Amino acid sequence: MQIVIIGSGVAGVSFAEKYRALSADDDITLVTWEDDGYYSRPLLSRGFTKTDIEQTIILKPFDKLRENNINVLCGAEVTAINRAGKSIALNGSWSHRFPTDCDTSAIPSSRQEKTLQYDKLILAQGSSAFIPPPFRPYEKLFFCLNSLVDLKALRKFRQGFLSQNRHPDWAIVGGGLIGCEVASDLAAAGDKVTLFHAMDRLMERQLAAEDSALLLKVLQDSGVKVLLNQAVQGFIKEENKVCVRTEVTAEFDGLIVACGFKPRTELAELAGLEIGRGIKVNQYLQTSDESIYALGDVAELPNGKLYAFILPIRNQALWLAEFLAGQKQDSWTPPVFTTKAKVHGFEAVHPYNV
């Protein structure tokens, strides 16, 4: 059997390794646009206080997976799913032929089309940063923090200031989970941070009101300036500064938009699969096409939930591997799990809403 997985995050990699452990004979191919290896997405929120993060965030180089008889096509973009022919179309430089590294920059830019047949296709592309429509025209003016590529760009920008013996002055737009975590980590790393949030309390979707108040105090005590009830209208570029427009205009060195995530459902949608907020799956993580499954951030369960946290995602991936290997018959049920915001010094008293 030919198993094809799209995505090299915790969902795709955990599934590939578990399935390989259970079935020695089937072909497993993992396709990903990433080049750096399998890395820890939660650690992105510690990306400024840890100096060696660009190395330590890598949990497994792709070659480690290849040694385990998992074929990895990295730096590859999937352009279409052909359900009738059970294949995917992809575009890439096929750096898997160069087993010692995945740095496609050294290879002449001969991007080629390729088709890959599957018997079972696993969609695990994760999510991208959600950019509210009013901010989209300004995309060149701000950073997001959703991938290791984003983190490296941010760190490089920040290093430009540190090498001149100064710390940058940041604006972060969005007081949800990621915005609060990044604000906390930048402040802990010594930078000046102003956090703009549209609502009257932080992380209002996850936290009880008292915990929002506690989080506000923790962030303020760490030096973050928190502005609530802010209607951010847009951004303006000024020479070396970028300005945030609310009722007033304030200028900063750098700007980060952290307004939530958006599951990468585009490919599935183009292929005609049923889509809601995510790719709709049944209790067996099967999409509306019986040969295609979805895992992690992209999978929307019948209860309408997306389980975008490491613990339930790993649980889904391991379950699906066992199910497809014929070792489980019962459907997937979410494990009991708790999460917490990775804000330095903050412990929520109440459980989260996820």
Next chain:
Amino acid sequence: MPDYKKYQCGVCGHIYDEAEGDPDTGIAPGTLWEDIPDEWRCPECGAEKSEYDLMA
């Protein structure tokens, strides 16, 4: 029988149970938290040992 404790990773929620250890990363069942090397990292998200908290 020792009174085994559990520790939880503050980054991803992984639980280290002293009774079970973590054989995949070379930590034998029954290994107490303080006996795990400082370089050991969360097997699921790579966070450092210092990110773990004792569970109530």
